[in-house]
Amino acid sequence: MPTTQTASAHPNIALAKYWGKRDVGLNLPAMSSLSVTLDDFRTRTSVTWDAERDEVAIDGNRAGDAAAKRVFAFLDLVDPKRPPCAVVSESNFPASAGLASSSSAFAALALAATRASGRKRSLEELSVLARQGSGSACRSLHGGFVLWRRGEKDDGTDSHALPVAPADWWPLRVLVAVVDAGPKPVGSTDGMLRTAQTSPSYGVFVRDSETCVQEVRAAILARDFERLIAATERSTKGMITTMLGARPEIRYQRPASMDLVEVVASLRRTGILAGWTMDAGPNVKVLVQPGDAAVVAARLREIVPRVHDLGVGGPALVEGQAGPEAS
Numbered sequence: 001m002p003t004t005q006t007a008s009a010h011p012n013i014a015l016a017k018y019w020g021k022r023d024v025g026l027n028l029p030a031m032s033s034l035s036v037t038l039d040d041f042r043t044r045t046s047v048t049w050d051a052e053r054d055e056v057a058i059d060g061n062r063a064g065d066a067a068a069k070r071v072f073a074f075l076d077l078v079d080p081k082r083p084p085c086a087v088v089s090e091s092n093f094p095a096s097a098g099l100a101s102s103s104s105a106f107a108a109l110a111l112a113a114t115r116a117s118g119r120k121r122s123l124e125e126l127s128v129l130a131r132q133g134s135g136s137a138c139r140s141l142h143g144g145f146v147l148w149r150r151g152e153k154d155d156g157t158d159s160h161a162l163p164v165a166p167a168d169w170w171p172l173r174v175l176v177a178v179v180d181a182g183p184k185p186v187g188s189t190d191g192m193l194r195t196a197q198t199s200p201s202y203g204v205f206v207r208d209s210e211t212c213v214q215e216v217r218a219a220i221l222a223r224d225f226e227r228l229i230a231a232t233e234r235s236t237k238g239m240i241t242t243m244l245g246a247r248p249e250i251r252y253q254r255p256a257s258m259d260l261v262e263v264v265a266s267l268r269r270t271g272i273l274a275g276w277t278m279d280a281g282p283n284v285k286v287l288v289q290p291g292d293a294a295v296v297a298a299r300l301r302e303i304v305p306r307v308h309d310l311g312v313g314g315p316a317l318v319e320g321q322a323g324p325e326a327s
C-alpha cells in the first residue's frame with residue numbers, strides 16, 4: 001500500500017560557518033557551526049513510499065538527472081531495501097531569493113521520507129540522516145538558533161544539530177540582499193575540498209572556528225547583539241579569506257557585495273548596529289535588531305533592488321503533527 005507523508009522545513013543561515021569536511025563520503029564537517037533558522041521561506045516535501053516508480057518533481061518540474069540521483073541516493077540511506085518512491089518538493093521562495101535551498105530541502109526530505117517509511121528515528125538520528133543529504137540541512141530540523149557539532153567519531157553518529165535557543169528567544173531580523181541568484185561558479189563540496197587542499201590559511205580558519213562558535217553561542221544566550229555581529233563577521237571573514245587563498249581562488253563576492261558591506265559599515269558609524277555575512281555566493285545577509293530593519297533595508301535597496309526581510313523561524317514539521325520528534 002503506498003503511504004504518503006508531507007513535511008516542511010525552513011532554510012538556515014550560518015552565523016559561525018561550516019567550510020571544510022573531515023569526511024566527504026559521510027559529509028562530516030571539519031568544524032562545528034551555528035546557524036539561525038529563517039521564517040517565511042520554506043520547502044514542503046511529500047514522499048510516497050511504495051509508489052509505482054521512482055520519480056522526483058521539484059517546483060512543478062521533473063527533476064534533472066543529477067538532482068534525482070541525489071534524492072534517490074538519499075532515500076537509499078533511509079532504507080537500502082526501499083520500494084520505489086515518488087517525491088514532490090516545492091519551495092515557497094523563488095530561486096531568485098538568493099538563499100541556498102539545500103538546507104530546507106534535505107531537512108524536509110529526511111523527515112517526510114522517514115515518516116513515510118514507517119521507521120522511528122530520534123531527532124538526533126534524523127539530523128545525522130539530513131546531514132548526509134547536505135551538511136547544512138541537519139541544522140534546519142530545529143528552529144531558532146542551532147549548533148551543529150563537529151563530532152569526533154569516524155561513523156559520524158555524534159555529528160548532528162542541537163538546539164541552542166528557540167525561535168522566540170530573540171526576535172532578530174535577517175535582511176537578505178540579492179546580488180545575483182544564478183548558480184554558483186564552484187559548488188560547496190568542491191569549494192571546500194579545494195580550500196582544504198590548497199589554501200595556506202585553512203588550518204587557521206578551522207582552529208578559529210571553535211572560538212567563533214563559542215562566541216556566537218555566548219552572544220545568543222546573553223542576547224548581546226554587538227557580540228553576535230562581531231563573532232559572525234569574524235567567522236565570515238575567516239571563511240572568505242581562506243576561500244580567496246585557495247588555488248585557483250574561490251571568490252563568490254561581486255562589487256555590489258562589497259558595496260553592501262560598506263553600507264553596513266557606514267550605518268554602524270552613524271550608530272545603527274548591523275552585521276553582515278555571506279555564504280557560497282555573492283548575496284549579503286545583514287543581521288539587525290527589529291527596530292532598525294526598515295531603515296537598514298531601505299539603505300541596502302539603494303545598492304540592490306531585492307532585499308528580503310526575514311525573522312527567526314521554527315523547526316521542521318511533519319504535516320498533521322506538532323514536531324519532528326514523534327516521527
Ligand code: 2P0
Pocket residue numbers: 013014016017018019027033100102103133134135136137188189278279280
Ligand atoms: C554554512 N555553507 O555553514 C556554510 C557557509 C556555505 C558557506 O553549508 O556539501 O550545501 O552539501 O555539505 O551545506 C553550504 O554548503 O554543503 C554551506 P554540503 P552545503 O551554511
